[in-house]
Amino acid sequence: MSLTPARKFKSSRQRDLILQILRSTKSHPSAAWIFEEARKHLPSISLGTVYRNLAMLKEEGRIRELSVGKGIGLFDGDLRNHDHIRCLVCGRVEDVPPSAQSFSYSQVEGAVGYRVHWHSLEYFGVCPGCETAAANE
Amino acid sequence: MSLTPARKFKSSRQRDLILQILRSTKSHPSAAWIFEEARKHLPSISLGTVYRNLAMLKEEGRIRELSVGKGIGLFDGDLRNHDHIRCLVCGRVEDVPPSAQSFSYSQVEGAVGYRVHWHSLEYFGVCPGCETAAANE
DNA sequence: CCATAAATTAATAACGATTATTATTTTTGA
DNA sequence: TCAAAAATAATAATCGTTATTAATTTATGG
Ligand SMILES: [Mn+2]
Ligand SMILES: [Mn+2]
Ligand SMILES: [Zn+2]
Ligand SMILES: [Zn+2]
Helix, strand or coil, X not given: CCCCCCCXXXXXXXXXHHHHHHHCCCCCCEXXXXXXXXXHHCCCCCHHHHHHHHXXXXXXXXCEECCCXXXXXXXXXXXXXXXXXXXXCCCCEEEECCCCCCCCHHHHHHHHCCEEEXXXXXXXXXXXXXXXXXXXX | CCCCCCCXXXXXXXXXXXXXXXXXXXXXXXXXXXXXXXXXXXXXXXXHHHHHHHHHHHHHCCCEXXXXXXXXXXXXXXXXXXXXXXXXXXXXXXXXXXXXXXXXXXXXXXXXXXXXXXXXXXXXXXXXXXXXXXXXX
């Protein structure tokens, strides 16, 4: 999965807190949101520390960063295999059960010559709330 | 596909050129790269104009913007249905023939309640060049 | 054609998310 | 307990992108 040999990190109160926050939500928060949550418990924490620790946790494979869209970075504490859908109107991101069919990496490898490590499947649509709002407009 | 009613744009030399540049490459260039190409033909063009026209062309559905990764915006003049793969080492993006399997939007809609409009499938791996370089290191 | 209104442009400033810098504090392990 | 290494808070810097505005270009219809 990772392309570089493992690094060993010193533990820190800040990183433990960030991981706990990410694990305790079903949403896919941004660094700014995590920062606001974190300072409720560690008022002196800084935004730079949040970014740095998110990168470390990602490197350790303890969290994931979504590759949905081109906007701000969104993080996911749920390591189970699943896909995502984003609402084109309000931007909300939700989990989607992983697609049943298996992806043929070897077929892709044969077609393009790359060694395939993983894939990302994202859906784009309109959430129930925005669908209703559009109907009532 | 689009969620807002069509707008009508006045034509412009700049937008025609940008579209031509995008159609004449098999790569997936950034706004900055397109800007450099464009100023070879229209030396007075500005980067802001490139960004604005890329947004317009996207809105018209005459080009696509990749949703690969969270980095800078990459554009694609090829409207045919296809997927993409990105090299985890050098960042190169290439086309992948569309996956044979059909995605069941109705199944996703049933699971999450969203109305699904489209999806994006991206692979991540290592390109032949980087694979060779790693072997020789 | 020409006049007029509307859209587009070039130049540049502003913005926002992220990363880098640095002096200080915390962690680790001998 | 102590010194080296790593992490932190504060803050500056970076970078891709968007907004602003006066000047230019385009559409159109008389
Ligand atoms: Mn998720
Ligand atoms: Mn493509
Ligand atoms: Zn919505
Ligand atoms: Zn490569």
